Amino acid sequence: MLTSMVVCAVSLALFWMAAFTLWWQMHAWRTPETLAGTRFQPAGGEGALSFSLLVPARHEQAVLEHTVTRLLTSTHGRFEVLVIVGHDDPETTEVAEKVATTAPDRVRVIVDTHEKKNKPKALNTALPHCRGEVVGVFDAEDQVHPELLTHVDHAFRATGADVVQGGVQLINFHSSWYSLRNCLEYFFWFRSRLHLHAEKGFIPLGGNTVFVRTDVLREAGGWDPRCLAEDCDLGVRLSSAGKRVVVAYDSEMVTREETPGTLMSLLKQRTRWNQGFLQVYRKKDWRQLPTLAQRMLARYTLMTPFFQAFNGIVIPLNIAIALLLDVPSGVAVVTFLPAVAMLVTFVFEVVGLHDFGTQYGLRVRLVHYLKLILGGPFYQMLLAGAALRAVWREQRGQSDWELTRHVGAHLTREDVMS
Numbered sequence: 398m399l400t401s402m403v404v405c406a407v408s409l410a411l412f413w414m415a416a417f418t419l420w421w422q423m424h425a426w427r428t429p430e431t432l433a434g435t436r437f438q439p440a441g442g443e444g445a446l447s448f449s450l451l452v453p454a455r456h457e458q459a460v461l462e463h464t465v466t467r468l469l470t471s472t473h474g475r476f477e478v479l480v481i482v483g484h485d486d487p488e489t490t491e492v493a494e495k496v497a498t499t500a501p502d503r504v505r506v507i508v509d510t511h512e513k514k515n516k517p518k519a520l521n522t523a524l525p526h527c528r529g530e531v532v533g534v535f536d537a538e539d540q541v542h543p544e545l546l547t548h549v550d551h552a553f554r555a556t557g558a559d560v561v562q563g564g565v566q567l568i569n570f571h572s573s574w575y576s577l578r579n580c581l582e583y584f585f586w587f588r589s590r591l592h593l594h595a596e597k598g599f600i601p602l603g604g605n606t607v608f609v610r611t612d613v614l615r616e617a618g619g620w621d622p623r624c625l626a627e628d629c630d631l632g633v634r635l636s637s638a639g640k641r642v643v644v645a646y647d648s649e650m651v652t653r654e655e656t657p658g659t660l661m662s663l664l665k666q667r668t669r670w671n672q673g674f675l676q677v678y679r680k681k682d683w684r685q686l687p688t689l690a691q692r693m694l695a696r697y698t699l700m701t702p703f704f705q706a707f708n709g710i711v712i713p714l715n716i717a718i719a720l721l722l723d724v725p726s727g728v729a730v731v732t733f734l735p736a737v738a739m740l741v742t743f744v745f746e747v748v749g750l751h752d753f754g755t756q757y758g759l760r761v762r763l764v765h766y767l768k769l770i771l772g773g774p775f776y777q778m779l780l781a782g783a784a785l786r787a788v789w790r791e792q793r794g795q796s797d798w799e800l801t802r803h804v805g806a807h808l809t810r811e812d813v814m815s
Contacts, residue, residue, distance in 0.1 A: 599683070
C-alpha cells in the first residue's frame with residue numbers, strides 16, 4: 398500500500414512538472430498578439446547609443462576572424478569591438494591582432510592574464526576598457542546580423558530597458574541526431590520561454606547577444622568569476638535588483654551559432670550550465686525578488702538540474718514497476734502519466750520543428766522528423782546524465798571550466814567564402 402502511494406505521488410509530481418514546462422514552452426504561441434509582441438519593433442531614427450561589443454575567444458582561431466569581420470559590417474555607426482584573448486593562447490591572439498589591423502579604429506585586443514581562465518574572468522578583464530554606453534556580449538563563433546545593433550538601440554530607447562536580450566539560434570540541425578534536438582531547444586528557449594521569464598520579472602540571461610547598460614553592469618560588479626553560468630547569474634542579480642529586461646526575437650536578427658561537435662562536448666557543456674544553475678541557486682540572490690511567484694519561478698528554474706536528474710532515474714523505474722510488478726491497475730495507469738506528458742511534448746516538438754524550418758528557410762525532411770521522435774528518449778538520457786554529473790561535480794567542489802570548441806559548422810559556403 399505504501400509503495401503504491403509513493404509511486405502515485407512521484408508519478409503525479411513528474412506529470413505536473415512536465416505539464417508546467419510544456420505550458421511555459423508554449424508561451425509565445427498562446428495568442429497572435431503574444432507572438433507579435435516577442436519581435437523587435439521596427440527601428441526608427443538615428444542610433445543614439447554607443448556600444449562596446451565583447452568577444453571572449455579561447456582557442457577559437459578557426460572561427461574568430463569571420464565573427465569579427467561580420468561584426469564590422471554593422472549598419473550602426475557607434476560601436477567598438479573588444480576581442481579578449483588569453484596570454485597563453487598565441488594562435489587565437491595572432492588571428493585577433495590580424496583582424497584588428499584591418500579596423501584599428503573599431504577593434505581592440507584585450508589580453509586576459511588570469512592563470513586559470515574562464516569566460517566571466519575574460520569579460521571582467523575587458524569591462525574597464527569599455528567606452529560605450531551599452532556593453533554587448535558575443536561568442537567567438539557567432540554570426541551576427543548587420544542590423545542587430547540598430548534594433549537593439551531602438552529597443553533600449555523605446556522601452557527604457559536596462560537590459561536587452563536578443564535571440565540566439567543554433568542552425569546546423571542536419572549535422573547529427575542530437576544537433577537537431579539541440580537546435581530545437583534553443584528555438585523554444587529564445588523564441589518563447591525567455592519572454593515568459595522577462596514578463597514575470599525573473600530571467601536567467603542567455604550567454605550572448607545580451608546587452609546591458611554599462612553603468613548598470615559596473616554597478617552590479619560585472620560577472621561572477623567563480624560561476625559556471627555567468628549569464629544566468631547576471632540575469633538573476635539584475636532581476637533581483639529590479640532592473641528592466643526586454644527580450645526580443647526575430648528570425649532575421651538572431652545570432653547564429655553551431656551545436657557542440659561531439660556528444661561528449663555536449664555532455665560537458667550541459668554539465669557546466671547545470672552546475673552553474675546550481676551555483677546560482679546556492680548563492681540565494683533570487684531570494685531578494687519581491688514576490689512569492691517570482692521566487693517560486695526562480696527556485697523551480699534554478700533547480701532544473703535536480704529535476705532532470707530525478708526524471709532520468711524515476712521515469713524508467715516507474716515504467717518498469719508498471720510492467721513488471723503486480724500493482725493495482727489504477728496505480729499502473731498513474732505511473733504512465735509522465736510518459737503521456739512526454740508524448741504530448743513530442744507532438745509539440747514536431748510542430749515546432751516545422752515552424753523552425755519555415756522561419757529559417759531550412760528544408761526539414763521526413764527523416765528529420767523521425768530523428769526528432771526516435772532520438773527523444775536518448776536525448777533525455779543525455780540531459781539526465783549531464784544533470785547527474787553536474788550534481789556530482791558540485792557536491793565534490795569541482796568547478797573547472799570545460800571549454801566547448803567550435804569549427805564553424807553553422808556557416809554556409811557563402812559565409813566561408815565571403
